[in-house]
Amino acid sequence: MSELDNANPLVFEITKDRQILPEEEDDSVTDKFDRREIFDLIRVINDPEHPLTLEELNVVVESNIKVDDDKNSVYVEFVPTIPHCSMATLIGLSIRVKLLRSLPPRFKVDVKIAPGTHESELAVNKQLADKERVAAALENSHLLELVNQCLSKRATG
Amino acid sequence: MHHSLKEVQQLTGHTDQVWCVAWSPSGSLLASCGGDKTIRIWGKEDKSWVCKSLLTDAHTRTIRALSWSPCGQYLAAASFDATTSIWSRKSGEFECLATLEGHENEVKCVGWACTGNLLATCARDKSVWIWEVTADEEFECASVLSTHTQDVKCVKWHPACELLASCSYDDTIRLYHEASDDWESCAMLKGHSSTVWSVDFNKDGHRIVSAGADASLKIWQDYEPGNPEGIATPDNLPVWKCVCTIGGHHERPIYSVNWCSLSGMIATASGDDSLCVYQEISTEDARNAPKFEIAVRQKAAHLEDINCVSWNPVQKGLLASCSDDGNIKIWQLQKE
Numbered sequence: 001m002s003e004l005d006n007a008n009p010l011v012f013e014i015t016k017d018r019q020i021l022p023e024e025e026d027d028s029v030t031d032k033f034d035r036r037e038i039f040d041l042i043r044v045i046n047d048p049e050h051p052l053t054l055e056e057l058n059v060v061v062e063s064n065i066k067v068d069d070d071k072n073s074v075y076v077e078f079v080p081t082i083p084h085c086s087m088a089t090l091i092g093l094s095i096r097v098k099l100l101r102s103l104p105p106r107f108k109v110d111v112k113i114a115p116g117t118h119e120s121e122l123a124v125n126k127q128l129a130d131k132e133r134v135a136a137a138l139e140n141s142h143l144l145e146l147v148n149q150c151l152s153k154r155a156t157g
Numbered sequence: 158m159h160h161s162l163k164e165v166q167q168l169t170g171h172t173d174q175v176w177c178v179a180w181s182p183s184g185s186l187l188a189s190c191g192g193d194k195t196i197r198i199w200g201k202e203d204k205s206w207v208c209k210s211l212l213t214d215a216h217t218r219t220i221r222a223l224s225w226s227p228c229g230q231y232l233a234a235a236s237f238d239a240t241t242s243i244w245s246r247k248s249g250e251f252e253c254l255a256t257l258e259g260h261e262n263e264v265k266c267v268g269w270a271c272t273g274n275l276l277a278t279c280a281r282d283k284s285v286w287i288w289e290v291t292a293d294e295e296f297e298c299a300s301v302l303s304t305h306t307q308d309v310k311c312v313k314w315h316p317a318c319e320l321l322a323s324c325s326y327d328d329t330i331r332l333y334h335e336a337s338d339d340w341e342s343c344a345m346l347k348g349h350s351s352t353v354w355s356v357d358f359n360k361d362g363h364r365i366v367s368a369g370a371d372a373s374l375k376i377w378q379d380y381e382p383g384n385p386e387g388i389a390t391p392d393n394l395p396v397w398k399c400v401c402t403i404g405g406h407h408e409r410p411i412y413s414v415n416w417c418s419l420s421g422m423i424a425t426a427s428g429d430d431s432l433c434v435y436q437e438i439s440t441e442d443a444r445n446a447p448k449f450e451i452a453v454r455q456k457a458a459h460l461e462d463i464n465c466v467s468w469n470p471v472q473k474g475l476l477a478s479c480s481d482d483g484n485i486k487i488w489q490l491q492k493e
Contacts, residue, residue, distance in 0.1 A: 105461050105482070108409065108428070129370070129410075130326070130352065131428070131462065132221075133308070135174070135192065136237050136263045136281070139218050 004049050006082045012058045015043065032069035033103070039065055041102050042076065042095050046150045048087045053154075057081055059091060064114060072106045074099060077114040084119050092128040093137060094150035101151075160434060160452040161491050162476065168485040170197055170208050175479035177465045179223040179232075184471030188232055189485050190220035196234055196244075198251065199485070206487060215242040215253050222266040222311075227273045235264040241278050243296065257296055259286060270314040270321075275299070277321050279309035285323050285333065287340050300340035304331050311355050315362045316418070322365060324353035330367055330377075332397070348375050348399045354411060360418040365397065368411035368425055373404035374435070376447060386445065401447050406433050406454060409462075417468040422452065422490070426463035426478055431456045434476075434490060452490075459484065 018036055023029050039062040043055035054060045059078050066075040076095055080088045096111045103109065111128050113121045127133055137143050173192030180187055187199040187206070196212040218237035225232055232244040232251070241257040241264055261282035268277045276288040276296065287300040308326035315321070321333045330346035330353055351370035358365055365377040378400045380388040390396050409428035416423050423435040434453040440446060459480035469475035474490035 126326075126351070132265070132310070133281075135219065139237055 005085050005087065006049070009050060009052070009057055009081050011052060011056050014053070014055050015039075015062070033067055033074075033107075034069075035062055035065045035067050038067055038074055038076065038099070042098055044153075045091075045094050045098055046152070046154055047081075048090050048094075048146065048150055051154070054078070054091065054095075060095070072108055074103065074107050074109045076109075076111045078111070079114045079117045083117060088113060088118055088120070088124050089127060090146060090150070092124060093134065093143075094147050096128060096134060097138065097147050098151055159493050160436075161493055162432065162434070162453050162455045162458070162488040163491050165475075165487040165489050166206050168199055168206055168208070168487070169483070170211075171195070171483050171485075173483060174461075174481040175464065175483060175485055176219065177222045178467050178477040178479045178485055179225055180467055180469050180477065181225050182227055182229045182470060184469045184475075187477055187485070187487075188223045188225070189479055190223050190234060191479070191483075192219045194218065194220060194236075196220060196223065196232070196251075210251050212244065212251050212253075215244075215256070216240065218263075221264065224267045224269045224276075226269045227271055231269070233267045233269060233276060235267040235278060237263040239264060239280070241267050241276075245294070254294060255296055257288060259298060259301075260284065265309060266311045268312045268314050268321075270319055271316055272319065275314075275319060277312040277314065277323075279312045279323055281308045283307060283309060283325075285309055285312060285321070285331075287321070287333075302331075302333055302340055302342060304333075304342040304345075305329070310352065313356050313358065316358050316360065317362050320362070322356045322358070324356045324367060324369070326352045328353060328369075330356055330365070343394050344397055346377055346397050346399070348402070349373070352410070355414045357414055357416045357423075359416045360421065364416075366414050366416050366423055368414040370410040371404075372407045372409060372411055372427070373402055374411065374414065374423070374425065374449075375399050376401040376403075376449070378444065378447075400445055401449060403435065403449050406451055407431065412463065413465040413467075415467050417473075418470065419468070419473045420490075422468075423449070424466045424468060424476055426466035428462040430459055430461060430463060430480075432458040432463060432466060432476075432478055432488075455488075458488075459486065 045054045064077040099109045175191040190196045198210040200209040216236040222235045243255040245254045260280035263281045279285045285302040288296045289299045305325040306327045324330045332344040353369040356367045377397045379395045382390040407427040413426040425433045432455040435449045436452045440448045461481035466478045476488040479485045
């Protein structure tokens, strides 16, 4: 493998599991999507380079997520570990794909780099927002494999 | 608002997102294509639209766009597999006549010129290709135009002459014509602040409408050499100027815009799941400062992003739309 972009990343502590309230298990109660649920979906995504999750690398944090269930909108900002991280597009794509696969199709999902945290912020954001490019990327078996690696459950041992 | 859209019928059958709908020149057939790699041809039987043909096995990836030849005998299909297929229905059934290869990657759009002798394709490889259609149904590359600096999203021919428009991820629109034996870019239209997804000409071809990721529409007017306004025309070429910007109706990117040659109305389709229809209203200086008002804003027209909208070329007010939700809808514009 070639040299890593960021060989010694800072590792952060992970959040405790969400406490499930009794009303959340009650099927008769309409339960809107909230920020924590979106966070739980994406915090376990693997970093493409390190054997760590996006949460452990502080790439995704709960406070950078906005959800409006009534307006069908989910907005996620992520922070690449370093400003010239070459994996930023792949990380963004993985977050997008995870949410597209997990959420009901009524949701409009926007994934962006947190302002000021990457050199090619605008270019990466534009690419991630282009649904045609995302659709084409997901038909590319090599790229799809990389995304699926990020989304697979890592074997713990 | 003095109009409404009445849903005539929903056409189901595609098993993935539907990217494009295209009416045949006679208005009797509707072709559709999408992520399921198939083309469906819909026609009317009694009072309802039904799927008459299912064209498969020509492409290995998403079919992104379709274009009918002006005679209605041929259908061209652009695919993410980097090829464009040409279908003929001269025998009564659709048969794949040719597969055009040359683009390096995803072909995003295809368009047949009004004469039927030329075809244009565009791709993520940033190029626009012009193909000549020979008398014996062969297709030869006449030119490769690499003026855009990014992914080319859409190509559209002028309704009466061999002038081509293209728009791109580089936020611009380009126009091309044939000059002394080769094709060249003859104008660049700059104004949108993000990807331009779609362009169309009005009936007489003196105006262009464009729309894109900035969720706005722009109307461009051509000024020919010797124009009464006294606008300079370098190299004796017409100059196109943005004479109107329409915004505030869509909340997400506009993926498709279509200018009706029968009514003069403009329809748009957006990632906000809505369709809009605009009409021009009379003003003092309609040529240089036209005004458009919204005639219909159909919210939640589909359950997901709407990718394409198309006016029937014969039946006034009949509109087709298609969506990521896998469905096609046929609408009738009505006066309230």
